[in-house]
Amino acid sequence: MARLLFRLGNVPEEEAEEVRALLDARGFDTYETRAGFWGLGVAAIWLRDETQFDAAREVLDAYQQGLAERVRRERDDLAERGEAPTLWTRLRHHPIRLLMVAVAVAVILALTLLPFLWLIE
Incomplete structure (x- = not known):
């Protein structure tokens, strides 16, 4: 049975593309759903094989931690230059x-x- 891996609501397209590429590069079998016209569905990336969930979650957690550090560094650099x-x-x-x-x-x-x-x- 499929399992929800990553919600795409309010996620920038750049980040969503990075997540898709990362999951594809690691060989995870995923598919994507959209929220639909009225926004009633769930825009998300789903993992087809539930047994891969823990490994996929570790990969995503590492990616998000790296992303948070990168964004923090960029914000700090802007603050140092007075451009924040x-x-x-x-x-x-x-x-x-x-x-x-x-x-x-x-x-x-x-x-x-x-x-x-x-x-x-």
Whole structure:
């Protein structure tokens, strides 16, 4: 019976390609499912042979640990050079998005707190 190995939801296409290539290079028999038009399915990579699950999981865990270290190094390098994204650089590059988020937070706070404020009066 097939076993879920790697969910592809919210995974960048570059990372998904690396995972596919890694599993293929190691000889694991996998297949892929998509979430579908409405997003009701599971976008994932499945392992056909359940007996290979532990070995495949070890390979993926090692890959993800290496990926985390690589991303951490890249972030640290950006911070050293002063190019790491900050709140102010994001505000400067995406002012409308930040304004919309602030409005959404204010609306949610108002809807949450108004019933309690009416009880005080």
